[in-house]
Amino acid sequence: MSPDIFIKAAPVVLQGLQLTLIITIASFLLGQLLALPLGLARQASSPLLRWPAAVYTFLIRGSPLLVQLFIIYYGLGQIPAVRNSILWPILREPLYCGIIAISLNSAAYMAEVVAGALRRVPKGQTEACISLGISRRHRLTDVLLPQVYRELLPNIGNEIILVLKSSSLASAVTIMEITGVARAFTARTFAPFEVFITAGILYLAIGFAFTFLFRLLERRYGITGTRTPAPEASA
């Protein structure tokens, strides 16, 4: 172990920071966006919606992300129809493939979480809406989903950490994010210990920043009275 290499490794590993953040944030946002319709479909009364969503989550959750990433990046390019399609400029790029694979994955996990939270909203909430004449759409947008997402803030904060860690797999398809540059640097210095410890510390720091951000969101948007006792509760 040499302190010199730590000092040399730091700026190198930091070069990957930007790509790691891009992959993490883009995959996280896309994943959340897809998770909502998927989660609703998992809870739908129509089997035509429920089954495809169930199959999707089964396939995605049941196979390794790295395998999915290889299928998307290496596999799809084998199909002429894909190479000739308008999607090819996207599927040709390892960065986009990484974001697609990670967000599809995150969406599958998050969809189950959203569906579970929808199931946990007390039935009385829906009944109160019906008795007031509130339409299905407004029931969802004004009553159910605001409660679901407030409850899920801790899970969502957790999910962004998982996505951050998954982003390191993108190095397997040539992307020079933190893990990617760390591997390249190791190949040159033969000092994997120092380099990967530096990378690990950087991941921890990013994860800590995300956690802190979600703590703030929870404090701001958590349902009043569920976590902190209200000062005037006995009034």
Next chain:
Amino acid sequence: MIKVRNLVKYYGQTKVLDGISLDVAKGERIVLCGPSGSGKSTLVRCINGLEQRSAGDIEIAGHVLKPDCSNVLELGGDVGMVFQQFNLFPHMNVLDNLTLALRRVRGTPRAEAEAQAIAMLERMQLGARAKAYPRELSGGQQQRVAIARALCMKPKVMLFDEPTSALDPEMVQEVLDVMTALSREGLTMIVVTHEMGFARNVADRIVFMDGGVILEEAAPDAFFDHPQHNRTREFLRQIGPRTH
């Protein structure tokens, strides 16, 4: 105002309502009582379309309710419902709880909806709690907010499903007082309750249910002083001390 004909309801194999017919005139105040499991809650939940029925016809506040309740939203707040568990929206403050349906269903502009809601809260002596969240309120206050929320829609009928059963004893009276005040305003009401004192004071008619059928219907004095049925007498004896 309400017309129920031969209402039958099964939960799986169990028949919970067995041919209920009930007419409620405009302005009439009905108290529904009976032992637990007698089907009284199920009856009010069928009447406002929260439960599908197996057979029978229901007409309420000018709407003919389809058996599968697919047109339940046509009732659109004309039939107010107060639940045992309040069912306030926990992520909204009191004011937003009251204005949501006004804005979304009636299309009332926010400012106007809020003015109506505040007037309603004043009436319920809850004017100071407009910005509070449900969990910051006592049970009695929450139930009064729930009543106010239903009343904001200017319902033609109010249904109460055991409104005081989930309350601490010291809070029961404040809710009953609000309901008594409402009954004086000529609102059509059906109240499922075990509060026999309230029933005697307020009801025009008491409907006694047991085993999914209506066993007895009578004015309060006749009901309490000369019950016709053995089951009614037994029920009144069990619930006795609270009657007078």
